[in-house]
Amino acid sequence: MKEVHYNGLTFVPYIEKERIAARVKELAAQIKKDCEGTVPLFICVLNGAFPFAADLFRAVDMDAEITFIRLKSYEGMASTGVIKEVVGLSEDIKDRNVIIIEDIVDTGKTIHNLLADLKKKEPASLKIATLLFKPEALVCDVKPDYVGFEIPKKFVIGFGLDLDGIARNLEDVYQLKENA
Numbered sequence: 704m705k706e707v708h709y710n711g712l713t714f715v716p717y718i719e720k721e722r723i724a725a726r727v728k729e730l731a732a733q734i735k736k737d738c739e740g741t742v743p744l745f746i747c748v749l750n751g752a753f754p755f756a757a758d759l760f761r762a763v764d765m766d767a768e769i770t771f772i773r774l775k776s777y778e779g780m781a782s783t784g785v786i787k788e789v790v791g792l793s794e795d796i797k798d799r800n801v802i803i804i805e806d807i808v809d810t811g812k813t814i815h816n817l818l819a820d821l822k823k824k825e826p827a828s829l830k831i832a833t834l835l836f837k838p839e840a841l842v843c844d845v846k847p848d849y850v851g852f853e854i855p856k857k858f859v860i861g862f863g864l865d866l867d868g869i870a871r872n873l874e875d876v877y878q879l880k881e882n883a
């Protein structure tokens with residue numbers, strides 16, 4: 704695998720698609736076990752979570768539903784801390800077992816705000832599945848329930864994650880090369 708370049712920055716291969724696929728299977732098995740006897744409702748947080756959500760949802764081999772919500776908090780390589788709900792939720796989640804699917808939990812502000820909003824709608828349970836988690840960047844009191852990979856506080860792209868809208872279609876996750 705080769706380095707890639709976007710906006711004059713260099714990114715190095717970090718998590719290969721095969722590793723992601725294997726981890727997705729493990730997470731799906733755990734979710735299936737935890738949700739036994741229920742029909743969970745997955746909420747995919749657009750835009751970034753869509754490749755992970757597509758894979759995870761198909762790997763969860765049980766009756767389940769999926770819907771989508773669109774949020775945005777990042778500009779360039781820093782979280783703005785202001786979460787814009789671009790497309791809201793249309794489903795009734797009252798008494799449902801809800802699993803939010805995120806691409807990454809960084810400062811945790813996005814998920815913290817979303818959790819507070821969704822809790823008001825009285826779901827039976829509310830869990831978070833995230834492909835990536837940067838524990839060192841966390842400033843909110845949130846703990847993702849299903850984590851693909853814990854990663855250091857460095858900017859990553861690919862597999863849904865973007866740099867100002869590009870690079871989401873890379874099949875693997877790449878990390879910013881420091882001092883490049």
Ligand code: IMP
Nearest residue numbers: 777782808809810811812813858859864
């Ligand atoms: P948080 O609110 O700081 O947790 O940020 C969450 C959102 O910021 C994610 O859903 C991503 O869209 C974006 N984000 C955070 N870290 C990265 C990164 O390393 N690369 C690309 N996007 C990121």
Ligand code: MG
Nearest residue numbers: 750751752806
């Ligand atoms: Mg996102």
